[in-house]
Amino acid sequence: MKDIFSRVKGTTSVFTVIGCPVKHSFSPVIHNTMALVTGRDFIYTAMEVQSDCVQGAIKGAYCLGIKGINVTVPHKVAVMDLLCDIDKKARVIGAVNTLKYTEDGYVGYNTDVIGAGYAIKNKGYEIKDKTVLLIGAGGAANACAVTACDEGCKKLIIANRTEDKAKRLAKNISAFYDCEIETVSMKDLNSVDSCELIINATTVGFGDKAGLSPIEDKSFYKAKGVEFVFDAIYTPWETQLLKDAGEQGVETLNGFSMLIYQAVAAEEIWFDEKYSKELQEELCEKLSKYFRENC
Ligand code: NAP
Numbered sequence: 001m002k003d004i005f006s007r008v009k010g011t012t013s014v015f016t017v018i019g020c021p022v023k024h025s026f027s028p029v030i031h032n033t034m035a036l037v038t039g040r041d042f043i044y045t046a047m048e049v050q051s052d053c054v055q056g057a058i059k060g061a062y063c064l065g066i067k068g069i070n071v072t073v074p075h076k077v078a079v080m081d082l083l084c085d086i087d088k089k090a091r092v093i094g095a096v097n098t099l100k101y102t103e104d105g106y107v108g109y110n111t112d113v114i115g116a117g118y119a120i121k122n123k124g125y126e127i128k129d130k131t132v133l134l135i136g137a138g139g140a141a142n143a144c145a146v147t148a149c150d151e152g153c154k155k156l157i158i159a160n161r162t163e164d165k166a167k168r169l170a171k172n173i174s175a176f177y178d179c180e181i182e183t184v185s186m187k188d189l190n191s192v193d194s195c196e197l198i199i200n201a202t203t204v205g206f207g208d209k210a211g212l213s214p215i216e217d218k219s220f221y222k223a224k225g226v227e228f229v230f231d232a233i234y235t236p237w238e239t240q241l242l243k244d245a246g247e248q249g250v251e252t253l254n255g256f257s258m259l260i261y262q263a264v265a266a267e268e269i270w271f272d273e274k275y276s277k278e279l280q281e282e283l284c285e286k287l288s289k290y291f292r293e294n295c
Helices: 004-009 028-038 052-061 078-083 088-093 112-124 139-150 164-176 186-191 240-247 256-271 275-292
Strands: 013-019 042-048 068-071 098-102 106-110 131-135 155-160 179-186 196-201 230-231 251-253
Touching: 013 028, 013 052, 028 042, 028 131, 028 256, 028 275, 042 078, 052 078, 052 106, 088 106, 088 112, 088 139, 098 256, 106 164, 106 256, 112 139, 112 164, 112 230, 112 256, 112 275, 131 139, 139 155, 139 164, 139 196, 155 164, 155 186, 164 179, 179 186, 196 240, 240 251
Parallel strands: 013 042, 013 068, 131 155, 131 196, 155 179, 196 230, 230 251
Antiparallel strands: 068 098, 098 106
């Protein structure tokens, strides 16, 4: 009780995530931990908003002076019509996950792009001038494709089970970035000459597909010169893809830090302040301990 009395005062701002459902959201844990670590005077909640109430919710939030909102499934596209401006990365992806209050209305951003970039960079890997094999063409893959191009990759190869979706993603990205982009069907992965970085942004390895890997051939990593594998999945903590790559001496990273760093990026936007690499890593360590013990 004492904690609540000292934590929530008349000056305390409210931030929130909206979506449907949102009960499972890890965002309140992340941002409330960040408030404690940084000492900022805010609390963060989760609010379930039905699709027919999105417009009213955004209007109401603005009138209440809510300074920042995260948006999750299924409202990431619907909110775009309700904003006064949209950042370039969010426009490329066609989805918004972060809103910032301004005098003219909310401005929309997509911090998944920044989160994926921070995650890979903080692990010490540079995407610049590398050939990236991106597996997947859904929401997470869209964000990772922009990350790869934004970070200056030499070539982006997009592989997806449904190759048409990979082609659509490639066409969309090449309208914004001057980067060599190819597509390949999942079943022809072996036709890829070489790639230094692999990003898995499919659901293969997650849920009922846990134990499966999008790359079945374990000789792939050495044959193609793979240096680093990033899997957007974080449950299970180590997917089959990461296990196989690790056994072949490749450096690996799961998606947990992307989840944390997209939240860091949202706060950097809301509070107009860069968080140091040390602070980002401290948060990641604290939260990964909590997540592995409780989730
Ligand atoms: P999504 O939009 O539904 O896309 C799913 C992707 O998985 C599509 O490319 C789909 O291919 C592919 N796929 C599904 N089943 C497959 C199968 N049996 N074989 C081969 N490919 C298959 O989902 P999403 O939102 O992008 O999420 C993708 C993954 O990223 C999820 O595991 C999610 O947990 C993770 N994620 C992580 C973060 C993070 O912060 N770390 C953020 C977002 C998402 P088709 O196009 O052929 O259907």
